Amino acid sequence: MLRVALGQMRVIPGRPDLNTGTMLKMIAGARRRKAQMIIFPEMAVPGYLLGDTWEQQAFLRDCEEYGRRIIEASAGVCVLFGNVAVDWNKIGEDGRVRKYNAFFTAQDGRLCGADNFPYPFRIKTLQPSYREFDDSRYFFSLRKLAAEVGKSIAELLQPVKLNIDGKTLSIGCLLCEDGWSDDYGIKPVAAIRRNGPVDLFVNISTSPFAIGKNNERNRVFSRQAGAAGVPVVYVNSTGVQNNGKTVYVFDGCSAVYDGSGEIVECLPSFSSEMKLIELDLTGKTKKSPSVPVPDDRDLDSVYRALCYGAEGFLASTGIERVVIGISGGIDSSVSACLYTKILGSENVLLVNMPSKYNSPTTRRLAEKLARNLQSLYTVMPIQESVDHTVKQIEQTPVVKLKNGNRLHLPVTSFVAENIQARDRSARILAGLAAAFGGAFTCNANKSEITVGYGTLYGDIAGFFAVLGDLWKHQVYALAEYLNRQVYGWEVIPREIIDLVPSAELSSEQAVDEGKGDPVIYPYHDYLFRAFMEFWNRAAPEDILTWYAEGVLEEKIGCRPGLVNQIFSGPREFIADLERWWKLYTGMGVAKRIQAPPVLVVSRRAYGFDHREAQNTAHFTAKYLKLKQEIGK
């Protein structure tokens, strides 16, 4: 039996000083509890999502310095941890000093593993280049190293040999993606096994939460352990890291898979803790009892990810109080409930900002919500200010200095709609938040963000979009979950959930007349998801093909029969499709460029995970042909 401590720590990005502090404490604890080994996550010392901070040599030196302190602390307990490794004598392909995403194995103050590798550490073999990952931008890969030293990659994938209490232990060192090799030509686990024997695989990760991801990971890693007949220990970090536009939560959920593929240990999600386990390295045939593993596809996971992420983002930005504009609609209500849970009602100021278009219904509902939450509350009408702005723009003459002519610019009702939205956010919310000593929230959801249904510097503004990665139907589901599971009563009034969604910016959007948003969420949520979340993104060509073949609802996942209920024929269908595609690839992009950071819960979120250019809308030749055929 091997006594192993799993160091599922909260990693603070860019703070080797703080992370090293956490690690030294955990190492001391492990030693006290007679652990023979402690394992920390990938990039435990520096953090992982740091943008181009890797280009600061001072930061690299600092990570090395703190790394040395960890190595020095390995007396009597073997310490496995992730850090950046620097080869100051070599360069990367950007001409800067060479960096590796490295796996260190320290014992009694020394690094192990130099006997069969060019360095006394292991480096990441598979560097992901999709979604938010930018490993190739910063780190020199094993592939390139192999070419340089004139060896094959497989040759370099050697286990690290440790001597623990007189016994030699052969460890297969994996860094995160190395365990996810299905789409790669190189299979690190198999290669290391061929250079084995291996007693234990250790996968250190910095793997963000996404709905359903742990279920998949358990499937992949169980299979891996079972196929190898060797246990796999997976240690993931917790905490919150971001890439500017996109904020990720790391859920931990570290686990141990035994040699038969059973999950024999499973750490709680979102918890920074050390757990000591007894690992059986011999009994490959003995079936270990498997532990129950939580399902991460349910709303409970989403709710916890949102709270953990918002809390962490607030903490790292130093924001302790928030102002939330509540309209009586669903998004702001859900946002208000979340922040009240996180910060306490005394740190949440809710404000209703009615114009003449806001119905008595929604004004009443907003107040009811605030009373239910027992928060701070105020009502600041915007009509006077909006009237002043419209009047100022319309009545102030513009002079054509070329000829002295004067002209007046009329304010249309569409222009006035956006003036209202900006008056609320940029005038009241921003001012009020500053006076309150906090920040104001952005309550936009993913459906709105997809097509830019919202006003720049208006409802798209705010310090953070906590619901920005949830489709409208998920926001509704979350509202129900909050009432049922979190608060245990109808804190969000049923009427808010049942109300037609509306921006209430003109008489065309009067909720009491059942009028609302132009987005038909039960269909468009799924259409938009096909545009942006599908691994192979659907473009109008695909959508129209599916429509023509009668399989659209099945393909995008919306309710059967819905499409023909909504559209009277192909022409209407096509007009709708093109309208939203143009917005998604056009004005939507322009607005996202200036939108707040989004908290990620899906497998594809806006921002750094969904890179995009502001280009003109394109329709493929095949689409145009198809349109001509069926649009007749």
Next chain:
Amino acid sequence: MLRVALGQMRVIPGRPDLNTGTMLKMIAGARRRKAQMIIFPEMAVPGYLLGDTWEQQAFLRDCEEYGRRIIEASAGVCVLFGNVAVDWNKIGEDGRVRKYNAFFTAQDGRLCGADNFPYPFRIKTLQPSYREFDDSRYFFSLRKLAAEVGKSIAELLQPVKLNIDGKTLSIGCLLCEDGWSDDYGIKPVAAIRRNGPVDLFVNISTSPFAIGKNNERNRVFSRQAGAAGVPVVYVNSTGVQNNGKTVYVFDGCSAVYDGSGEIVECLPSFSSEMKLIELDLTGKTKKSPSVPVPDDRDLDSVYRALCYGAEGFLASTGIERVVIGISGGIDSSVSACLYTKILGSENVLLVNMPSKYNSPTTRRLAEKLARNLQSLYTVMPIQESVDHTVKQIEQTPVVKLKNGNRLHLPVTSFVAENIQARDRSARILAGLAAAFGGAFTCNANKSEITVGYGTLYGDIAGFFAVLGDLWKHQVYALAEYLNRQVYGWEVIPREIIDLVPSAELSSEQAVDEGKGDPVIYPYHDYLFRAFMEFWNRAAPEDILTWYAEGVLEEKIGCRPGLVNQIFSGPREFIADLERWWKLYTGMGVAKRIQAPPVLVVSRRAYGFDHREAQNTAHFTAKYLKLKQEIGK
């Protein structure tokens, strides 16, 4: 002699339909003029900076379809062009269909080069993973292909053989970065030569403008051609492409280097045109007359890049008219002059928005500038609205619903400063621009953007930051250039250039009393540049070390003696350094996340070229030690 047409075309990103139209026209022209070969840039069909559009299979099929039309048009003239190549039977490491950044050589309706390569096209060998480049995210590299087919990279780097008028011509096909191999372990030019003989190297590129880049390229490519004794034809695209946050101009400047390294042809910058040349493939010893090459480090280049980029960005977003808030300060004046040149004075509406803090001086200067530019002009004071906002926030009671207590939130002078800035941008400029049927500009410069000296939804707002990649001292130089070279008279009044820079948001910033910004541009411009532009970014540890060693001014490039003039001692120096470092890595990031796109002219611009995370400020252990030593 080989008759070669250089197809220096304007590439429209994401529009294979339009690009193919341009190419077919140029091919027809080349055929008429009896060219034997025409060469188009890298990714001429799809465009290059497309974000994750590469994940749409419909788009890939469309690029293939348009590519086929180009290939079909190659009867009688050999067509070399860049396009995405798709292997529908293989996957990339992201599990999606495999894509290559490819170099196609078509002749008489067929593709050449399948005789010595796995595909009938060549693929990019060196995929840049720095600055704005994301090649590894989308394209399968030669390195990976070599591993897959079990050959060495060098073996795969074969020239393409063409038969032109009965003679065999051996072409070394290079894609952009392939010609910039200094920092790579693989040297494509040398490898292809070893598999030669080679008659001609062709480098097709999509290489953005940056100050001084062409000078460097001429140096590198001249050396390359000279060393090989083989001519190099370089064809670069023109046009404007973006990565959302960051807008690049492509300057063309295609060139021919003869076998002795002389530049014998040079196409104009920013011009979409085909040029027919006679290329001497034999006379390696005969010295060709070299042509004059423009220097791209001067202000003329910068000015032209700014105009070309803004014009292209306006065209692609469909914006034909702009509103510019002019304060009487330098940034908005330069912005107004640029847009007036681009759009004509009838499409530029200048607006001065004074509060009680704006001096008569700057109000007079703003009007003078507008008169000089003969634009549309108006004055819209903000004091009434700002007073209303302050009053509304201060006087509307906030109710603590827990206990019914009422409280009032005071508006401090700092809070009021930002209320003014937002009132100008989010209330007036945004509303006015909508009424005018256009957009409003962001006039922020790089110095302000670095430290977030500006207000979110205030002066940081706007559709585009045309000066966002120029340090304050470059804005001044550009002002002088506009007066001297572009307008030929003092269109920007001298007083504006001589005035102390100030936001005029409080009595602490009264220009007539010589008070202004907290940024001391002659020093901080260079400090900030060291933080963000240095290839190895300077962190406080480096700055303090240089300060201690007395070499700071030399290292960062500011005026000698300046530092001791500004700071009375190490303590003041350190306080200043930490203040700006915290802003650069903290609030500055938060503001940049929501800032407008920036037009790039430097070798490091904000946005996608300068990836960053919103983390807490970090000071290295060595910095803290040094600070303790010298801060005593």
